Amino acid sequence: MDLAAVFLGGGIGSVLRYLCNLFFARHFAYVFPYATFFENIFGSLFLGFVLGIFMVKTDLNPQAKLFLTVGIAGGFTTFSTFTFEAFSLLKAGHISLAIIYPLASLILGFFAVVLGFYLARGF
Numbered sequence: 001m002d003l004a005a006v007f008l009g010g011g012i013g014s015v016l017r018y019l020c021n022l023f024f025a026r027h028f029a030y031v032f033p034y035a036t037f038f039e040n041i042f043g044s045l046f047l048g049f050v051l052g053i054f055m056v057k058t059d060l061n062p063q064a065k066l067f068l069t070v071g072i073a074g075g076f077t078t079f080s081t082f083t084f085e086a087f088s089l090l091k092a093g094h095i096s097l098a099i100i101y102p103l104a105s106l107i108l109g110f111f112a113v114v115l116g117f118y119l120a121r122g123f
Contacts, residue, residue: 001063002062002063002066004063005063005064005066005067005070005071006066006067006070006071006074007071008067008071009066009067009068009070009071009072009074009075010070010071010072010074010075011071011075012071012072012075013071013072013073013074013075013076013077014075014076015075016072016075016076017039017075017076017077020035020038020039020076021035023035024038039076039077039079040077040079040080040083042076042077043073043076043077043079043080044077044079044080044083044084046068046072046073046076046080047069047073047080047081047083047084048080048084048087050065050068050069050073051069051084069081082102082105083102085101086098086101086102089101
């Protein structure tokens with residue numbers, strides 16, 4: 001059941017991301033990545049909201065949690081998980097890690113994209 005929940009939620013999240021990309025491409029000039037920016041911020045809001053509910057209401061279905069968090073939020077954006085993990089570090093009192101983790105992820109992720117791009121040009 002867990003795999004089915006993630007599978008179905010992931011499909012829905014991916015379709016929502018695609019529709020969001022179509023909407024922003026149709027209605028906004030593409031200089032700034034509005035769709036991705038929106039998806040990442042909204043996905044973070046959605047994930048925080050859902051996890052907040054599940055922390056308060058512990059009797060809710062665990063498959064529903066997987067469907068909404070790993071599935072829909074994960075299919076819509078992985079940034080939401082990243083930001084929640086950074087928040088969790090802060091909440092646990094790991095202040096330096098809560099600062100280092102997002103900065104290192106952003107900087108190394110950027111350079112990984114650049115490296116991957118130039119490696120792919122060699123093929």
